[in-house]
Amino acid sequence: MASAPRILIVEDEEPLVLLLRYNLEAEGYSVDSVSRGDEAEISLRESVPDLLVLDWMLPGLSGIELCRRLRQREETKALPVILLTARGEESERVRGLATGADDYVVKPFSVPELVARVAALLRRAAPNRVATTLEAGDLVVDRATHRVRRAGRDLHLGPTEYRLLEYLMERPGRVFNRAQLLDGVWGMDTEIDERTVDVHVGRLRKALNGARERDPIRTVRGAGYSFDETFGRA
Ligand code: CA
Numbered sequence: 082m083a084s085a086p087r088i089l090i091v092e093d094e095e096p097l098v099l100l101l102r103y104n105l106e107a108e109g110y111s112v113d114s115v116s117r118g119d120e121a122e123i124s125l126r127e128s129v130p131d132l133l134v135l136d137w138m139l140p141g142l143s144g145i146e147l148c149r150r151l152r153q154r155e156e157t158k159a160l161p162v163i164l165l166t167a168r169g170e171e172s173e174r175v176r177g178l179a180t181g182a183d184d185y186v187v188k189p190f191s192v193p194e195l196v197a198r199v200a201a202l203l204r205r206a207a208p209n210r211v212a213t214t215l216e217a218g219d220l221v222v223d224r225a226t227h228r229v230r231r232a233g234r235d236l237h238l239g240p241t242e243y244r245l246l247e248y249l250m251e252r253p254g255r256v257f258n259r260a261q262l263l264d265g266v267w268g269m270d271t272e273i274d275e276r277t278v279d280v281h282v283g284r285l286r287k288a289l290n291g292a293r294e295r296d297p298i299r300t301v302r303g304a305g306y307s308f309d310e311t312f313g314r315a
Pocket of ligand 1: 092094
């Protein structure tokens, strides 16, 4: 697996920085933040992250001006930038994109939406960064073809079981409760009963595990499910 993508947040609203940092770190990103536009410019001369979350209105130097300057430098010409704008500025969104931001969100925005845009933009910017196969022990998931093999044999998973496996395997060892899995695998606005998760975990296990094979999915009593991070080691 590639190392964690690095994200720099440039935002002067401290509570928003904390919220974004918390959620992006939970997704496995490495996060830095600065609160001023001019500080960001200095920081970006020292090191270039994989993605920039940039507020429009900043002390020191505006997000728009910083973005314009970044596009003029070779090192940051292609740096993926998501611009944060306030609602009143929305009519000027075209100006934001013309200045070279790759995407923008309007405040107040939903954090899962921003996190999804970060992931999408990183995928677009560096397709190689997202591993095309996930492997653990004798289990191999080919994300391009959605083929799943265990010990060389093809497994037949339904689409939900496939997404569930991919989701858990991308985050080995992390325990997800049923509500989190519904959000992550089924989508945010589902009103599906949480017991549905158990049904699909059951189907996934049945598809994955032959007789005497070790179960890579761990049930954590009272908490939820995780992909066993020790699976395939010893
Ligand atoms: Ca601001």
